[in-house]
Amino acid sequence: MTRQIVLDTETTGLSAEGGDRIIELGCVELLNRKLTGNNLHFYFNPGRDSHEDALKVHGISNEFLRDKPKFSELAPDILEYLQGAEIIIHNAAFDVGFLNKELELTGRPALKTYVGSVTDTLAMAKEMFPGKRNSLDALCDRLEVDNSGRTLHGALLDAELLADVYINMTRGQDALLVADEADDSAGGISVAAIDLRSLSLPVLPASEQEVALHAEVLTQIDKSSGGKTIWRKFQTA
Incomplete structure (x- = not known):
């Protein structure tokens, strides 16, 4: 079962090394590319005020954060939630940099120690x-x-939007995968393996019109990518 966590943060500013801190963390869980509702959402007291420009982006006031817990207090819960998952982030270098700094300040190793991988949707x-x-x-x-409800940046809302964006960006990538055996432990359903070797699949060749339309689509894609499509390289090799 593939477990993915779509993650976003809001911060006091743009520089983790310059002393800026995380003020909000939002995480959305996907199991086999489906939303589970098992989300994680925290606000933190960063111990400093947000920069004026940052306030304009996220709208989270310094006063609102005064009674919130420190990141260090919630770090064990956060790491347990993220453990072993593929983490999906838009502009991952930014969020991972801030998370690594927060973990460093608690005496812990970098994020990559705890997660399976990080995917950057940007x-x-x-x-x-x-x-x-x-x-x-x-x-x-x-x-x-x-995204009509996104008037300001918010970590949980942005993570939810990014989950939808990611699913749309990767739609169909798993459509042709055939598992030898599937087990939905949450629903208690077992699916027996199917031996496909006994099946005889008909071959339906494309018509001349379909081949022409396909070639036209490929030409349009090649043009929009500035001639960087892989199939053109193979054709000229």
Whole structure:
């Protein structure tokens, strides 16, 4: 069972090394690419005020955070929740840098020690949509994810939006996978393995019109990527 955590933070400013701290953490859990509702959401007292520009982005007042726990107090719960999962973050270097600094301040090793891997959706988006704006809002518009409720940045809301964006960006990538054996432990359902070797699948060749339309689509994709598509390289090799 694939466990993924879509994660976002809000901070007092832009520089973890310069003393800025995390003030909000939002996490959304996906199991086999489906939302489970087992989310994690915390506010933290950073021990310092947010920069004015940061306040304009997240709108979380310094007064609101005064009675919130320190990150160090909740670090064990956070790490237990993230343990072994694939972490999905938009502009991962920023959030991971802040998380590593918070863990360092508690005497703990870096985030990579606890998680399975980190996937950066910003890097994915730049590869999929070269030359285009790839902010979270831009991706929501492009992939038809409703972000009408996002007037300010919020860690949990942004994680929920990013989960929808990620699923849309990777839609279909698992459609052709056939598992030898599946076990849904949550529902108590076992699915027996199917031997596909006995099946004889018909071959349906594409018509001339379909081949022409396919070639036209490939040409359009190649043009939009600036001639960087892989199949063109193989054709000229």
